Amino acid sequence: MKPFLPLLPLLFLFLLLSAQALTSDCPKDCSCYLPGSIFCNHRRSPSVPRGVPASTQQLYLFQNGISALDREDFSGLSSLELLDLSQNDLSELPDGVFEPLSSLHNLDLSSNGITHISRGSFSGLLLLERLYLHSNRIQSIHPAAFEGLGQLLELKLQGNQLTALPVLRLPKLLLLDLSFNPLPPPNPANFQMPNLESLKMAKLGLGDLEPELLRALGNLHDLDVSQNQLRAVPAAVREARGLIRLSLAGNPMGQLRPEDFQSLRSLQELDVSGLNLQGFPEGFRRLLPRLQQLTAAENPFNCLCPLAWFPGWLQEGRVELGRTEETRCHFPPKNAGKVLARLEHKDFGCPPTTTVAASTPGSSAPPEPPALTTLPGTTPAIPPPPPSDGPSAETDSDPPPLAPASPSSGGGGGNQDLGDLICPANICLNGGTCQLDQRGQLVCTCAPGFSGPYCEGQEELPPPPPAEVSTVAVATAPDISSRQVTSTSILLDLHRYIETRPHLRGIRLTYRNLSGPDRRPVHLSVPASYPEYTLRGLRPNSTYSVCASPLGEPGGGDSSCTEAHTAGQTHPATPEPQVMDGRLPSAAEPRVTDGRLTAMLLPTLAAVVMAMVVAVAVGTVCYLRRKRAKGHSDLRADEPSPMELEGVKACMDNGALSQKQAEITPSPPPSQSDQEYEVLLMQAHCTANNNVASLKPSCF
Structure with a gap:
């Protein structure tokens, strides 16, 4: 390095002279x-x-x-x-x-x-x-x-x-x-540009586009119609089949439709910011197979189960989300303000569902019954199901690409691949099951009483008989169950019933005593914010049928029932006959029987002693009156001492009154009333079914 040091001043001088020569003119x-x-x-x-x-x-x-x-x-x-x-x-x-x-x-x-x-x-x-x-x-x-x-x-x-x-x-x-x-809206006659690739018409006040405007622009790849007054994607956009970039941002659309994107198979960049979107159309992932960048900021997304596929779709890495920090949830309150791409599948509140595998094309065997399946935490790249009248067991020979649940285990062609497919987790609501139809798309088979693409709507069907519903509740996992049963109360567990019905406004509880002569139902109205509820004032050693149904729906709506047996009362507060709880005491229970007999004899002995005391008092008074009438003539027999008469009258009145009260005192009223009644959702004075220490406001 040292031999070159003397040359540095010469190099600097050369550069300075060169710069001066360049700047001379x-x-x-x-x-x-x-x-x-x-x-x-x-x-x-x-x-x-x-x-x-x-x-x-x-x-x-x-x-x-x-x-x-x-x-x-x-x-x-x-x-x-x-x-x-x-x-x-x-x-x-x-x-x-x-x-x-x-x-x-x-x-x-x-x-x-x-x-x-x-x-x-x-x-x-x-x-x-x-x-x-x-x-x-x-x-x-x-x-x-x-x-x-x-x-x-x-x-x-x-x-x-x-x-x-x-x-x-x-x-x-x-x-x-x-x-x-x-x-004004551009006239197709003014656009004599057959090779145009990029057309930007942001904020022109457009309410629509002429259908012929884009049809003549066969080479159009980039279209910007943002910040206009478009209420829907113009039909002219469907004619631009070669679009690669499309910006619809800032238009008052409110929602997107699947048909708006069916012809845009080459689209790679899409901006739908500020459209007041709450979600995406059905099959959105499948409609745009080449999409690489999506911008959806400033939209009030409803982060519920139908949108649970979105974060998993982004995690696959095929699509980049623009303005991620500005793409947030608006509803429900627990997700409000959260970044949509960072939510997990469990945050969308999807109820448990069952997955049904479609049968192999050409197979004569019936499809296997539904089986509970543990689904992964993230959703595979499969779109939500399109509306369909019902699932089909067959598929086309060339279905659209779907994400397999596991690698193929061998060369089985399309039939083997169908066996490896899995439905998105919890895409069907209200207990619906997921299937593949003949086009390779997903559909939901709804439980009785529900309809819609995701089984989100409820049908007005009459409730099934209580006995049959009880049998189903025992055979499968019931939506309501009982625990902490005492001799006079039953604690109901309503967690599953509320979780599987996200749009529930309230619960109508109906219970009846199956062991007694009076089996008339009793109805209670309970807010949906009560995951547990205690039925009180019940009769001991009795079997009760309890059913829950949505409040305010005609015909009872979707009912779920269970049965519970109250315990026997060991120490009754009032005398009862020797035959207790509907059975005779057995020889193996001598101590319990003796105790009950003693409890029954003590009141009887007390009554006999009281009667004897009253009889002796009356006899004594009568004896004194006779003695005075014979030995003391100065006393008038028809004017007894006021104190004596008052004492006898008081004793007799008290005895008669006690007996009369015993005769007219009614027996305790039964737990069931003679007619149906409604219990207020906010109970401030009734303690029979008080389930919370402090009142909770109703949400409806």
């Missing part, structure tokens, strides 16, 4: 460090600099404060290929001002104050390829202003004040930007 206040290029930015001069070399190919005059142009400004610059006059103070373009620039390819006049384009504004620019006029104040363009620009590839007119558009006969034009202008 450079205009004042400009930079000419690159051969053929002159940068004259921030000159703060109202005119074009003088003395530009004739060999200049690129001249940058942006932010110079230039307010006027003259034809003499560009004389002798026949080699100039690029002229940048952006961000100046130009208000007009004189006719023929650019005619000396016969080799010009790129002209940038953006961000000035130009108000009108005349017929001769661009005359002489026969080789011009890019013309940038955006961000001016252009109100009108002469119909022949672009004649002679046969080589033009890009024309940018966005951000002006255009109210009309001339006929654009530009055979080689590839990009046209008309965004942010008060233009």
Whole structure:
């Protein structure tokens, strides 16, 4: 390294001399460090600099404060290929001002104050390829202003004040930007651009598009119709089958339909931001097989079970989500504000479901019965099921590609692949089962009482008989169950019943005593916020049937029942006959029987003793009266002592009153009333079925 140190000053001097030679012909206040290029930015001069070399190919005059142009400004610059006059103070373009620039390819006049384009504004620019006029104040363009620009590839007119558009006969034009202008809907006759690849019409106030507008643009790949007034995807968009990029952002659509994308099989980039979307249409993943980037920010997504496939779809890596931090949930409250792509499958509240594998085409064997399947935490790339009248066991010979649940175990062709397919986890609601139809798509087989693509709707069907429902509840996992059963109460577990019915407004509980003579039902109305409820005031040693059904639905809705047996009462509070709980005491229970007999005899003995005391008192009084009548004549027999009569009357009245009260006192009322009644959802005074320490507000 040391031998080269003396050469460094010489090298520096050579570079300095070279730079001086390059800048010797450079205009004042400009930079000419690159051969053929002159940068004259921030000159703060109202005119074009003088003395530009004739060999200049690129001249940058942006932010110079230039307010006027003259034809003499560009004389002798026949080699100039690029002229940048952006961000100046130009208000007009004189006719023929650019005619000396016969080799010009790129002209940038953006961000000035130009108000009108005349017929001769661009005359002489026969080789011009890019013309940038955006961000001016252009109100009108002469119909022949672009004649002679046969080589033009890009024309940018966005951000002006255009109210009309001339006929654009530009055979080689590839990009046209008309965004942010008060233009009427474009007329297909004005678009004479057969090779156009990119058309941008953002914020033109469009309510629709002419069907013929895009049909003639067979080479169109990029379409931007964002920030308009489109209520739905225009039918004209379906004609652009070669679209690769599509922006629908900022339109008041509210929802997307599957038919809007059926013909856009080549789409790779889609922007649906700000459409007030709550979800995506059915089969969205399958409709766009080549999609690589999706932007769906600023939408109030309902992060419920129908959208549970979305995070797993993104995790597969095939699609990149733009503006991820701005793509968040709006509903339900537990997910509000959360980033949609970061939710897990369990966060969407999908109920457990069963998976049914479709039978092999051509097989005569019936399909296997549904079996509970443990599904993975993430959803495979399979779209939600389309509406269908019912599942089919057959599939087409060439079904669309689906994600297999496991690698194929051998060469079995399409039949083997169908056996490896798995439905998305919990896609069918309310206990529905998932199947593949003959087109290779997924459908839901709904349980009785439900309908819809996801079994989300409820049908008005009469409730099944309680006995049959009880049998089903015992054979399968019941939606309601009982625990902590005592002699007078039953604690009901309603967790599963509430979880499997996400739209439940309230629960109607119906219970009856199957062991007693009175089997009339008792009805209670319970809020859906009570996952547990205790039935109180029941009779001991009795079998009760308890059924739950949605509150407010005609015919009882979807009922689920269970049975529970209350325990026997060991120490009754009132005397009862010797035959207890409907059975005779056995010889193996001598102590219990003796205790019951003692409890029954003690009140009887007490009554006998009381009767004997009263009889002795009455006899004594009578004996004294007779003795006084015989031995004391000064006392009148018909006027007994007030104290004596009062004492006898008091004793007799008390005895009679006690006996009378015993006769007229009614027996305890049965637990079932003579007629049905409704219990208020907010019970502030009733303690018979008080299930919470503090009242909970009803959610409906």
